[in-house]
Amino acid sequence: MKRTSRILDLIIGLGLLCVAGFAMLYFLINERFEWIPKQVLDLARDPEILKRPAAKKCSECHKAIYEDWKDSRHSISWTSKNFIEASENRTKEKCLPCHIPKSVQGEKPSPRLELRDEGIYCVSCHFIDNKMQGPYDLLAPPHPTFRNPDYVRSNFCGSCHQKTYKEWKATDVEDTCQDCHMPRKKGRLTQKAGFNLLHKKRWVGDHRFLHGEIKKKDVVIESEWEENFFLISLKNQTIPHSVPTADNGDPRLYLYIKFFNEAGEEVDNAKEIIAPQQETALPYNKKIQYRYRLFDKIFKAKIELKYQPAWSKEKTIVRVKTVHR
Amino acid sequence: MSLLRILLIAAAFVFIGILPIHAKDMIVKEPPKSLSKYYPPESKQPKWIQQMHKMSTHFGGIFVNLKEKDFENVDIHADKLVEEYRKTSEMVPEWEEYFNIKAAEDFAAAAKTHDIAKAGKASSGLGKTCGKCHAEQEVSVWAKFYWPRFNKIKVTDPISEKEIEFDDYMGSISSSFKGVTVNFGEGQYDRAAKALKVFKSRYMELKSTCSKCHATQDVKRFYVGQDADKAFAGLSQELNSEKPNPGKFWKNIGLIGKTGCKHCHLVHRTNSFIQEMWEK
Numbered sequence: 001m002k003r004t005s006r007i008l009d010l011i012i013g014l015g016l017l018c019v020a021g022f023a024m025l026y027f028l029i030n031e032r033f034e035w036i037p038k039q040v041l042d043l044a045r046d047p048e049i050l051k052r053p054a055a056k057k058c059s060e061c062h063k064a065i066y067e068d069w070k071d072s073r074h075s076i077s078w079t080s081k082n083f084i085e086a087s088e089n090r091t092k093e094k095c096l097p098c099h100i101p102k103s104v105q106g107e108k109p110s111p112r113l114e115l116r117d118e119g120i121y122c123v124s125c126h127f128i129d130n131k132m133q134g135p136y137d138l139l140a141p142p143h144p145t146f147r148n149p150d151y152v153r154s155n156f157c158g159s160c161h162q163k164t165y166k167e168w169k170a171t172d173v174e175d176t177c178q179d180c181h182m183p184r185k186k187g188r189l190t191q192k193a194g195f196n197l198l199h200k201k202r203w204v205g206d207h208r209f210l211h212g213e214i215k216k217k218d219v220v221i222e223s224e225w226e227e228n229f230f231l232i233s234l235k236n237q238t239i240p241h242s243v244p245t246a247d248n249g250d251p252r253l254y255l256y257i258k259f260f261n262e263a264g265e266e267v268d269n270a271k272e273i274i275a276p277q278q279e280t281a282l283p284y285n286k287k288i289q290y291r292y293r294l295f296d297k298i299f300k301a302k303i304e305l306k307y308q309p310a311w312s313k314e315k316t317i318v319r320v321k322t323v324h325r
Numbered sequence: 326m327s328l329l330r331i332l333l334i335a336a337a338f339v340f341i342g343i344l345p346i347h348a349k350d351m352i353v354k355e356p357p358k359s360l361s362k363y364y365p366p367e368s369k370q371p372k373w374i375q376q377m378h379k380m381s382t383h384f385g386g387i388f389v390n391l392k393e394k395d396f397e398n399v400d401i402h403a404d405k406l407v408e409e410y411r412k413t414s415e416m417v418p419e420w421e422e423y424f425n426i427k428a429a430e431d432f433a434a435a436a437k438t439h440d441i442a443k444a445g446k447a448s449s450g451l452g453k454t455c456g457k458c459h460a461e462q463e464v465s466v467w468a469k470f471y472w473p474r475f476n477k478i479k480v481t482d483p484i485s486e487k488e489i490e491f492d493d494y495m496g497s498i499s500s501s502f503k504g505v506t507v508n509f510g511e512g513q514y515d516r517a518a519k520a521l522k523v524f525k526s527r528y529m530e531l532k533s534t535c536s537k538c539h540a541t542q543d544v545k546r547f548y549v550g551q552d553a554d555k556a557f558a559g560l561s562q563e564l565n566s567e568k569p570n571p572g573k574f575w576k577n578i579g580l581i582g583k584t585g586c587k588h589c590h591l592v593h594r595t596n597s598f599i600q601e602m603w604e605k
Contacts, residue, residue: 086537088477091365094540248540250533254486270522273483277533279542293565295515313488 022197030200033139044141050130054115058122061142063191068207069122073311077119082311095248098160103128106150106159125156136202140190152178163276164245171284173240182206214243214253214307214318219282221303223323230301232257233289234274234282242281243274249310250277253318256304257292267296300324355603356465357419364470371470376416379409380455384448391441403433410451423458425450468599473538475597476604480534483526491534498527505560509574518564525557528585548589556580 028036048057055075059066069075077083077099078090087095100116101109101124115121126132131144135152138145150156157177158165168177178184182205188196189204220235234255236243244251253274261267270292274280282288302322306315363373386402407429414424428450435447480494481487489497504520528549535545559577563569 088473089366092538094538248536250536271483271526273526273530275533277536277545278529279532280529293518295519 026198026200029139029198036139041139041141041144046142049132049143050127052114052123052127055118055121055123061140061190061192061195062122064187065189065204065207066122072208073211074120074209075118078116079119080311098247101160104156104159105129106155108162109159135205138189138199141195152176154178157181161245161247163247164241167241167245167284171240173284175240178205180212181210183210211309212239214239216319218243219253219305219318221305221319221321222287223301223303223321225323225325228294230257230259230292230294230298231289232292232303233287234305235287236282236284240284242276242283244276244281244307244309246276246310250275251310252308253282254304254306254308254315255290256302256306258302258304259292259294259296259298260300260302261297262299267298268294298325351464352461353465353468353599356462356469357417359417359419360466360470363416373416373466373470376409376413380406380413383409384451387436387444388441391436391439391444394439396439399439400437403436407433420458420462423454425454428454465599468596469603472596472600474600474604475593476600478534478537480530483530484523494527494534498524498531501527506578509564509569509571514564514569518561521557521560521564525561528553528557528581531585548585550584552584553581556584 055066055069073080083095083099084090086092087099090096090099096111097109099119100111101120102112103109104120104125105128109124112124115123126134126145128148131146132140133148133151134145135147135149136145137147154165154168154177161177165177184203184205186201187204188199188201190196190199218236218238220237222233222235224231232255244253255272255274257270258266259268259270270290272280272290274282300322302320304320305318307318308315360373361367363376364371383402383406387399387406390396390398390402407426410424410429411426414421414426432444432447432451436444438444475491478491479488480491482489482494482497484497501520501524505517505524508514508517508520532545532549535548539545556577559573559580563574563577
């Protein structure tokens with residue numbers, strides 16, 4: 001009886017010791033990692049990580065972020081069929097800095113020669129000045145991570161998305177690029193067994209770099225009839241940059257107007273191409289008006305707004321509206 | 326003889342040697358096929374021009390170091406120049422005759438005397454071999470490997486929304502332009518107004534086309550910018566008025582022709598004519 005009780009005490013004692021040890025380690029890693037002696041940290045370091053590894057290497061710990069990135073346009077910035085075609089088999093120099101950036105840090109990056117198929121990958125954005133950087137100061141045993149506030153600021157994305165960044169800046173809207181395109185949710189930065197328990201949950205940005213769908217509420221359409229003219233206005237009322245936007249890509253909104261006579265026959269039509277490269281994209285919160293002369297007696301007009309992203313020939317319907325005279 | 330005079334003489338020799346030989350009759354013929362393997366897409370790097378830069382650097386390096394009396398580096402550049410010159414002479418067999426290895430060796434030997442005047446004099450023999458090839462081939466090489474090819478550009482016709490060849494697109498712009506001018510000339514103003522919508526749409530699409538190569542906004546604004554916008558607005562105003570004014574109409578047509586079509590054609594057409602000939 002006495003012996004059983006002792007064993008039980010020992011187990012409980014060891015258990016408590018483990019919990020205390022784990023709590024201490026958790027505290028040290030998440031709150032006071034600077035207390036850990038450098039010699040101890042050096043034992044846990046993986047020098048390969050500081051040699052600009054491929055994304056797969058990073059995925060050994062950051063599996064969730066890696067999976068998100070694999071789904072992103074960034075991961076195929078060098079390999080997408082559309083890019084290869086548009087860049088004349090990757091020979092256009094102007095495309096290279098942002099499709100295979102070496103290091104993104106606030107200004108147009110230089111292109112890199114190695115691991116080009118990885119496109120815009122972990123190292124491009126997180127390995128700056130020979131150290132791993134991110135939105136948090138972290139003790140990640142294989143590599144230290146240093147906090148850089150630019151990771152939650154729009155100017156970071158503006159390194160490549162320069163035109164869009166300027167458009168956003170002109171709006172005075174506080175929401176940053178990351179707020180909309182990398183929405184954060186609480187989660188662990190690492191999924192590696194053991195490490196995932198030692199690191200506390202943090203706000204982690206979505207590394208799919210969500211491309212905002214243009215929804216019905218985003219573009220307000222108004223119309224008006226005059227004696228010999230039909231007027232339409234479009235207003236981008238929710239997206240704090242021009243719509244669509246691109247530095248070099250050619251995304252487009254197509255505005256189609258079909259005019260019908262009393263018998264319901266289509267007698268005329270018109271079209272607008274709303275595209276950044278044609279400098280016709282819809283600026284934030286500003287009404288853009290189009291005016292069409294009516295050559296026939298018109299009874300109704302059908303308005304259709306479609307969106308075609310830069311990487312596709314497919315168009316999706318944003319809005320359809322019929323207006324009667 | 327003062328050092329300055331010696332340097333001037335040397336510089337004159339260098340320039341005379343490098344300058345192409347001028348001839349009134351220039352034949353622009355397609356560069357040999359073997360050169361293609363030294364340029365993208367066959368090669369990842371533009372190896373031929375890199376080779377030219379290597380030779381040019383060693384050539385210049387000799388005179389820079391002679392001037393600085395850094396004779397150790399003069400000798401290094403002299404040896405390297407001969408080495409690269411020989412290597413270059415073997416790269417394009419069709420151009421073998423442009424090279425004169427003895428002239429390169431003579432120049433290197435003169436440079437190694439560390440006498441800048443001797444080096445300058447000996448450089449002209451070598452420079453002439455470079456100059457002859459440049460005079461006869463440089464335009465062709467630039468036309469073939471440096472100027473972007475218009476036949477690779479595809480344009481989405483805003484009317485049909487189909488992707489078509491650049492040349493065909495130019496043809497369709499031209500047809501829609503004539504739809505405006507011919508109808509106006511016939512006094513068919515409504516038809517001209519309808520044709521103007523099509524022409525404007527196609528013309529403005531060129532902004533996207535320019536962006537396929539040019540990274541800066543200013544380039545496309547030069548051709549399809551505010552002047553063109555104003556001219557189109559003026560045309561639209563005339564065609565939608567009760568009695569269009571021919572003077573104003575033709576003035577705006579002229580503006581579009583001058584600010585857009587002509588400016589772009591002046592820059593791009595000559596080269597595109599040359600490329601077209603080779604691609605037929």
